[in-house]
Amino acid sequence: MSTGPGPGAAGCADPTGTVGFFLCQAGQRLRGAAIESPRLEARLLLAHAMGCRAEDLLRDPRAPVPPPAARAFAGMLARRIDHAPIAHLTGTRGFWSFDLEVSPATLIPRPDTETLVEAALEAFPDRAAVRRVLDLGTGTGALLLAALTEFPGATGLGIDRAPQAVALARRNAARLGLGGRAAFLAGVWGAAVGPGARFDLVLSNPPYIESTAIPGLMPEVARHEPPLALDGGPDGLAAYRAILEALPGLLATGGLAVLELGQGQRAAVEVLARGRGLAPAGCRADLGGIDRALLLRHRAA
Numbered sequence: 001m002s003t004g005p006g007p008g009a010a011g012c013a014d015p016t017g018t019v020g021f022f023l024c025q026a027g028q029r030l031r032g033a034a035i036e037s038p039r040l041e042a043r044l045l046l047a048h049a050m051g052c053r054a055e056d057l058l059r060d061p062r063a064p065v066p067p068p069a070a071r072a073f074a075g076m077l078a079r080r081i082d083h084a085p086i087a088h089l090t091g092t093r094g095f096w097s098f099d100l101e102v103s104p105a106t107l108i109p110r111p112d113t114e115t116l117v118e119a120a121l122e123a124f125p126d127r128a129a130v131r132r133v134l135d136l137g138t139g140t141g142a143l144l145l146a147a148l149t150e151f152p153g154a155t156g157l158g159i160d161r162a163p164q165a166v167a168l169a170r171r172n173a174a175r176l177g178l179g180g181r182a183a184f185l186a187g188v189w190g191a192a193v194g195p196g197a198r199f200d201l202v203l204s205n206p207p208y209i210e211s212t213a214i215p216g217l218m219p220e221v222a223r224h225e226p227p228l229a230l231d232g233g234p235d236g237l238a239a240y241r242a243i244l245e246a247l248p249g250l251l252a253t254g255g256l257a258v259l260e261l262g263q264g265q266r267a268a269v270e271v272l273a274r275g276r277g278l279a280p281a282g283c284r285a286d287l288g289g290i291d292r293a294l295l296l297r298h299r300a301a
C-alpha cells in the first residue's frame with residue numbers, strides 16, 4: 001500500500017524518514033550524478049550506514065532510518081555524488097579470499113590484479129617451494145597477503161613509497177593474522193630491499209598509466225586514487241624500467257617475477273626485460289582477455 005509521494009523526492013512512495021524513502025531519494029540523486037547503478041549503490045551505502053546487509057533493507061521499506069545512520073548516509077551520498085569510490089566510503093574492498101582496509105593513500109585493489117596470484121599459483125604447484133616473497137608497490141598489501149595465504153611456509157616483504165600505504169598494509173596483515181610473516185618498508189622499489197636479499201617470488205602492480213591519460217580516466221580513478229599508484233610517466237613504462245633494473249639482483253635461483261601489465265604493454269615490457277637479462281616466461285590474461293600478468297625469470301646461463 002502507498003500513501004503517495006513523500007515530500008522532497010518526486011515519486012517516492014514511502015514516508016519521509018523510512019528506508020524506502022531514503023533509497024528512492026538517494027537513487028534519484030545518484031542517477032542525476034551519472035552513477036551507473038544508482039539503486040544498487042543507494043542500497044549498499046544505506047546498509048553500510050545502518051550496519052545491516054543490503055538485502056535486509058528490501059524486506060521492510062517502511063522501517064525508520066535512525067538519525068545517526070541518516071547523517072552517516074547523507075555524508076556518504078555527498079561523497080559518492082562527487083565520485084568518491086564506494087570502497088573509500090565503506091573503507092574496505094574484497095580481494096582474493098579476504099577483505100582489505102583501503103584508503104585514498106593507495107590504489108583500490110582490482111579483480112584484474114588477482115590474475116597475478118593465479119599465475120604465481122600455477123607456476124609453483126609445490127606450495128612449499130616459495131619461501132620468500134617480495135611485493136614492490138604493495139599499496140594495501142593485497143598481492144603480498146594473497147601470496148602469504150597461499151604459500152603457507154613463506155614470509156614476505158612489501159615495499160611502498162607512501163608511508164601511509166605501509167601503515168595500511170601492516171594493519172591489513174595484522175587483521176588477517178599474517179603480521180608475523182609480513183614485513184613492510186617505505187622505500188623506492190628495489191632500493192629499499194637489504195643487500196643480498198633474494199626472493200622466490202617477486203610480485204608487482206606498478207603504476208602504468210601514461211601521465212597524459214590520467215585526467216581522462218573515470219573520475220573515481222582520476223580524482224580519487226593517488227597519482228603515485230597510477231602514473232607510469234610519459235610512456236607508462238617508467239616504473240617497469242626501475243623495477244626491471246633491480247629485478248635480476250632480487251630473484252633467487254629458480255625465482256619468478258610476476259608483473260601486472262596495462263593493456264597493450266606486454267611487448268614493450270618484454271623488450272625491457274630482455275634488455276636486463278631476464279627471460280619472459282609467459283603471460284596470463286585477465287577475465288577480460290587482456291594480457292595482465294607477465295612472468296619473468298633469470299635467463300638461463
Ligand code: GLN
Nearest residue numbers: 205206207208209229230
Ligand atoms: N588498473 C588500474 C586502472 O586502470 C591502474 C593500476 C595501475 O596503474 N597499476 O584503473
